[in-house]
Amino acid sequence: MIRVNDLRRSFGDLRAVDGLSLSIQKGEIYALVGPDGAGKTTTLRLLCGALQPDSGHIHLAGIDLQRQTEQARALIGYLPQRFSLYAELTVLENLRFFAEVRGLPAEEWHPRSSEILDFVGLGEFADRRAGLLSGGMKQKLGLAAALVHHPKILLLDEPTGGVDPVTRQNFWQLIIRLLRQDVAVLISTPYMDEASRCHRVGFLQYGRLLIEGAPSEIVSRLEGRVLELVGTPRRLLKQIASDDPQVQNAHSFGDRLHLRIAAGSAETVMRRLGSAIAAQAGSIERLRPVKPGLEDVFLDLLESAHAA
Amino acid sequence: MDELIVEARDLTKRFGDFTAVDHVTFQVHRGDVLGYLGPNGSGKTTTIRMLLGLLLPDEGSGTVLGYDSVQDTEAIRSRVGYMSQKFALYDELTALENLSFYAGVYGVRDDDRLFQVLELLNLTALEGIRAGELPIGWRQRLALATAIVHEPPLLILDEPTSGVDPIARRAFWDLIYVLADQGVTAFVTTHYMDEAEYCSRVGVMRRGRLLAMDTPSALKQSALSGMVWDVHAEPMLEALEMLESLPGIARAGLAGDHLRAITDRTVSARDLQARLAGCGLQGASVVQIEPTLEDVFLALAGE
Structure with a gap:
């Protein structure tokens, strides 16, 4: 549904998107994650035609975005990070505005508006002024506006920042219903737990994909390389762990330490830490391999990229 | 301390x-x-x-x-x-x-x-x-x-x-x-x-x-009255729809290449597998996992 080949876009000296290729199927949700400035928002803007690429190709449902811009754009719903509403207009009037911008004929927009407001759960607020909506409701109205013209492709730029988890939960239920209607969804998110819900995740840095795949595939790269260590005194444990030659990183997680270790060293490291901690009168309550998270893998990639 | x-x-x-x-x-x-x-x-x-x-x-x-x-x-x-x-x-x-x-x-x-x-x-x-x-x-x-x-x-x-x-x-x-x-x-x-x-x-x-x-x-x-499960089943979206309709399910959603479900305490892995099989979905794998703080939040919020 979305096919991107070798996409490039620079701003002056900065290569915001640098040879990016992506392919997303219908009914699939794909998450773009990465540090600030990695090119996530630029990618979404290129995909919705708001920005022109320096080179590369974007095909949406087989239509070339550069050549048949209007037809391609008609397929896209885009929810930018900062979504602007008309605070003085009601929910319905806002939606009507977006419908008209999208060229929806007058006889279609009214039934579609009520349908889409019911879909996002704003049906009973149709006459409320947009300025009086809560954060979560504004976000739903943003989604409704992005969906008003039945897009086949939905681009979401950090849609759930700071909203109530209950609203986020509802938001995800809506996304699942769209996936069932074969919509392809590309989302950028700062939440790793949100990324791990998506079919595939791409980790972007310097405008390039460092890795992509299903969340379980990605975390399997670090299988057996993250240990959890709990015990006392915490400072001593952290010191001993950090000094171990095969421990690459020791992070504090509340009352636990997470250690990232060299491949295949779990047994050795556990044995060595056990005796070193005992020798210094520390005590271990728990020392075991745990399941790595997406974040562990991305940190590992970033650090190996820096080291190289 | x-x-x-x-x-x-x-x-x-x-x-x-x-x-x-x-x-x-x-x-x-x-x-x-x-x-x-x-x-x-x-x-x-x-x-x-x-x-x-x-x-x-x-x-x-x-x-x-x-x-x-x-x-x-x-x-x-x-x-x-x-x-x-x-x-x-x-x-x-x-x-x-x-x-x-x-x-x-x-x-x-x-x-x-x-x-x-x-x-x-x-x-x-x-x-x-x-x-x-x-x-x-x-x-x-x-x-x-x-x-x-x-x-x-x-x-x-x-x-x-x-x-x-x-x-x-x-x-x-x-x-x-x-x-x-x-x-x-x-x-x-x-x-x-x-x-x-x-x-x-x-x-x-x-x-x-x-x-x-x-x-x-x-x-x-303490906060969660139910249990959390990883469910691997294909095709995923259909499996999700089935999960949502099963008895004892509090919530179900996507988790990358698999599904995640929260059930009440009475449901076992075998129950879930059997119920999915009853809907025509064979060979689903079901594993209990730890809840996240978001699960805790949703449970505390009572929704």
Whole structure:
């Protein structure tokens, strides 16, 4: 549904998107994650035609975005990070505005508006002024506006920042219903737990994909390389762990330490830490391999990229 | 370890007919790294402002380091390291000048302390760069530096990681632990539920009310009345629809290349498999997993 080949876009000296290729199927949700400035928002803007690429190709449902811009754009719903509403207009009037911008004929927009407001759960607020909506409701109205013209492709730029988890939960239920209607969804998110819900995740840095795949595939790269260590005194444990030659990183997680270790060293490291901690009168309550998270893998990639 | 550092008793603040903070009671002890979690607008900042004596409570009271939040505000402010949501830095001043300015505000005369702080937070190489030119992750670090220049025993950090990418957020929490290991107590607000995992204790705020406060593992055990499962079944979206229709399912959703379901306590892995098979879906794999803090939040919110 979305096919991107070798996409490039620079701003002056900065290569915001640098040879990016992506392919997303219908009914699939794909998450773009990465540090600030990695090119996530630029990618979404290129995909919705708001920005022109320096080179590369974007095909949406087989239509070339550069050549048949209007037809391609008609397929896209885009929810930018900062979504602007008309605070003085009601929910319905806002939606009507977006419908008209999208060229929806007058006889279609009214039934579609009520349908889409019911879909996002704003049906009973149709006459409320947009300025009086809560954060979560504004976000739903943003989604409704992005969906008003039945897009086949939905681009979401950090849609759930700071909203109530209950609203986020509802938001995800809506996304699942769209996936069932074969919509392809590309989302950028700062939440790793949100990324791990998506079919595939791409980790972007310097405008390039460092890795992509299903969340379980990605975390399997670090299988057996993250240990959890709990015990006392915490400072001593952290010191001993950090000094171990095969421990690459020791992070504090509340009352636990997470250690990232060299491949295949779990047994050795556990044995060595056990005796070193005992020798210094520390005590271990728990020392075991745990399941790595997406974040562990991305940190590992970033650090190996820096080291190289 | 049990020394009381912060106490809130029935703290309440109303703005017109909106109750921003509603009878909030909790304690923070020495050495805690407390995460005060909640969505935007749930009352986190208002709680902090009352504790620091910047805002008068309508009801209730608070103490910080043994000082009363209404009576002894001067004593509190000189002893707390506070970092506000909008990092209060002077863009035109260099990193070192910003730090030196705050040192003056707090009456720190010792210049060695400035360099010590820069080194502790890995900012030494950036001392001559103007704050306005620093990327957000480094601005955040510098804001932390200005908050600790007077060696406060308590740090109150209001959304320090907001708008910062996950990698920089993780690095920032490492810094908080560097300070915690030196005996500092930290009170940190965040709207990132996943950051709860970094905290030794977690308070969960919603709509002005403190829903719970405990260690992350205790919250996971106590707050959730059900069980959480990873379900691998294909085709996924159809399997999800079936899951949602099964008895005993509280919630089901996507989890990458598989599904995640929350059931009540009566459901076993075998039940789930059998029920999915009953819908025509053979060979589903079902494994019980740990709940997340988001699950806890949803359970506490009662929805």
